[in-house]
Amino acid sequence: MQFLFNTTDAPQAYADGTGHFPEAPERCPHKDCHKPVKMRKHGFYERYVSIRGFHEKIRIRRYRCAVCGRTVSMLPSFCVPYLLHGVELIIQSLLLAAEHKSVRYVATRWAERVGSLTRRHIYHYRKGIIRNRAQIQLGLNLISPEFVELKQIAGDSDWTQSFLETVRHLNLPKFNEKYHALTNTSFMSSHNNVA
Numbered sequence: 385m386q387f388l389f390n391t392t393d394a395p396q397a398y399a400d401g402t403g404h405f406p407e408a409p410e411r412c413p414h415k416d417c418h419k420p421v422k423m424r425k426h427g428f429y430e431r432y433v434s435i436r437g438f439h440e441k442i443r444i445r446r447y448r449c450a451v452c453g454r455t456v457s458m459l460p461s462f463c464v465p466y467l468l469h470g471v472e473l474i475i476q477s478l479l480l481a482a483e484h485k486s487v488r489y490v491a492t493r494w495a496e497r498v499g500s501l502t503r504r505h506i507y508h509y510r511k512g513i514i515r516n517r518a519q520i521q522l523g524l525n526l527i528s529p530e531f532v533e534l535k536q537i538a539g540d541s542d543w544t545q546s547f548l549e550t551v552r553h554l555n556l557p558k559f560n561e562k563y564h565a566l567t568n569t570s571f572m573s574s575h576n577n578v579a
């Protein structure tokens with residue numbers, strides 16, 4: 385299970401090992417366990433994260449439940465679960481591609497600072513959002529009534545554009561965190577993070 389948290393530490397701090405993590409949960413977050421026993425530190429794992437000007441391995445704190453033995457990983461909310469690219473990079477690249485009507489433009493223009501971002505990624509992210517439209521809309525309704533209006537939009541392409549235009553004005557890591565806390569999934573994934 386992954387848990388997203390907001391942080392004021394820069395991504396570099398999580399590469400250096402100086403980034404802060406939330407304290408251990410006071411009870412197991414796995415629903416079929418949920419024992420009120422404080423979880424214990426269970427080391428770190430490493431994962432890459434790629435944002436503009438930063439492509440490095442960062443350390444992710446893990447806690448373990450002493451009762452059921454399962455773990456929870458603490459992911460800074462600039463990261464998206466299971467994806468290499470950070471939330472701001474994903475949203476901004478999709479917006480820029482739409483603005484210039486060219487995915488190639490973004491991949492080429494950002495190649496120097498985001499070498500890991502290819503045209504294939506941008507297509508993949510856009511497709512993922514369209515595919516998850518129904519689920520994303522449900523999550524948006526929970527976050528704020530202002531998002532409910534998006535539901536009326538007929539075409540998937542128009543809906544996706546409106547979604548991007550709406551979230552671009554938000555603090556994206558906070559949006560990412562809130563969405564995940566409310567739905568237990570990432571807005572970029574239909575994968576249910578209960579395992």
Ligand SMILES: [Zn+2]
Pocket residue numbers: 412413414417418419449450451452453454
């Ligand atoms: Zn447990």
